[in-house]
Amino acid sequence: MNRTVSNASVKCDRDAGLATVIFPCLYSVLFVVALILNSLAAWVFFKIPNSSTFVVFLKNVVVADMLMTLTIPVRVISDAGIGSRQLRAFHCRYSAVLFYMTMYISILLMGAISLDRYLKIVRPFGKCALQQVRVGQILSGTIWVVMLSLALPNALLSNQPMQAHNGKCTAMKSAAGMAWHEGFNYFCQVIFWGTLALMTVCYTLISKKVYESYKSSKSSSQAASRKTKAKVFIVLAVFSVCFAPYHFTRVPYTLSQTGSMVSDCWTQNALYVTKKTTLWLSAANVCLDPLIYVFLCGMFRKRLAAALCRRSVPSSATESRVETCSQVEMSQMVQSVGEPPGAVCKTV
Numbered sequence: 001m002n003r004t005v006s007n008a009s010v011k012c013d014r015d016a017g018l019a020t021v022i023f024p025c026l027y028s029v030l031f032v033v034a035l036i037l038n039s040l041a042a043w044v045f046f047k048i049p050n051s052s053t054f055v056v057f058l059k060n061v062v063v064a065d066m067l068m069t070l071t072i073p074v075r076v077i078s079d080a081g082i083g084s085r086q087l088r089a090f091h092c093r094y095s096a097v098l099f100y101m102t103m104y105i106s107i108l109l110m111g112a113i114s115l116d117r118y119l120k121i122v123r124p125f126g127k128c129a130l131q132q133v134r135v136g137q138i139l140s141g142t143i144w145v146v147m148l149s150l151a152l153p154n155a156l157l158s159n160q161p162m163q164a165h166n167g168k169c170t171a172m173k174s175a176a177g178m179a180w181h182e183g184f185n186y187f188c189q190v191i192f193w194g195t196l197a198l199m200t201v202c203y204t205l206i207s208k209k210v211y212e213s214y215k216s217s218k219s220s221s222q223a224a225s226r227k228t229k230a231k232v233f234i235v236l237a238v239f240s241v242c243f244a245p246y247h248f249t250r251v252p253y254t255l256s257q258t259g260s261m262v263s264d265c266w267t268q269n270a271l272y273v274t275k276k277t278t279l280w281l282s283a284a285n286v287c288l289d290p291l292i293y294v295f296l297c298g299m300f301r302k303r304l305a306a307a308l309c310r311r312s313v314p315s316s317a318t319e320s321r322v323e324t325c326s327q328v329e330m331s332q333m334v335q336s337v338g339e340p341p342g343a344v345c346k347t348v
Contacts, residue, residue: 018273024080026280030287031072037290038066044303045293053136054120057113058293060140061106065286068102071095072283089162092169093155101151103282104191106289108143110239111195112136118202122209150187153180185254192247196239203236234295242285246278 042062050056077083078091116136119128129135157177158169173181253275256268293300 019079019276020081023276023280024076027072027076027079027283030280030283031069031076034065034069034072034286037287038062038069040304041290041293041300042066044300044307047303048299050133050137053116053131053133054113054297056133056136056140057109057116058297060144061109061113061289064102064105064109065289068099068106068283069286071099071102075099085162089172092162092172093158096169097151097155099283100188101147103285104188105143105147106285107192107195107239107243108147109140110235111198112139112143114199114202114235118206122205150184153177154184157181182254185250189247189251192243196244199236199239203233207233235292238285238288238292242282242288246275246282249274249278 045055045059045062048055050059074087074091074095078088078095115130119131130139154177157174157180158172159174159177160172162172170178170181249271253271256271294304
């Protein structure tokens with residue numbers, strides 16, 4: 001016990017250049033790119049009606065990504081040491097909490113999108129409540145309310161004054177705040193790994209369905225097959241690349257910060273650098289999500305192309321195609337086993 005306490009109380013000096021120069025620059029670049037892409041995505045997406053659960057989920061992802069993007073400037077100024085101690089305290093108490101909350105909202109929504117794609121592609125004729133727009137809206141709202149309720153104590157229990165000699169956000173937390181912080185991080189681990197398991201199952205079954213469709217139609221187009229397979233796994237790939245490294249690092253880092261794990265100064269600094277690097281990679285997801293919208297949703301591409309070319313999209317086209325824009329080319333393969341031709345969202 002004494003070893004743990006004394007170890008947790010040892011001050012470990014951080015690499016000043018890494019913390020105050022390199023990462024603020026990386027986040028600054030990320031902010032500029034993310035703001036442009038997400039502003040454009042929001043402008044296009046909110047002209048598309050909520051005629052499918054897929055669109056509902058994607059719109060909520062846009063909102064979560066935009067909120068996360070808006071927290072980045074506060075992080076940059078705080079980490080660079082440019083702002084006041086009050087700004088640092090604001091970042092720890094509110095901005096950082098919003099950052100993590102929106103990250104896990106995005107993770108849960110990506111899980112919902114994966115399940116939605118499974119239902120629409122593998123079971124296109126099934127009657128399921130999860131395929132109803134109203135249910136999608138309720139599910140999205142529930143995700144926001146639950147995550148806000150769980151994240152709020154992290155802000156309320158960060159009620160200690162920011163010490164001049166200690167810039168760690170954990171220094172602002174009370175004993176109850178540290179306990180909640182640790183528990184919340186474990187809960188977020190459950191969210192991530194549970195969502196990853198769901199996505200893996202859904203996309204495996206989707207891949208099996210696509211393979212069976214090709215086999216039934218005796219398709220000989222290997223190029224089309226490879227293209228379809230790539231699109232099947234694009235969301236899972238982005239999800240894994242952006243979020244998996246951070247969640248491998250998060251548990252040991254949290255244990256080292258709360259004193260639950262005895263570690264020397266070198267180990268704490270190594271975990272700190274790894275955590276900062278993988279966190280930036282997770283934040284980079286806000287730049288990749290808009291590209292996924294273009295890749296997966298034909299109606300989004302049509303709206304975007306029309307906006308860039310300054311031409312309008314007929315409302316009839318919007319109504320007829322937006323509902324199934326989540327199905328992409330692989331849904332065209334499902335047609336061969338009985339799906340109506342008009343139900344497919346064509347590519348641009």
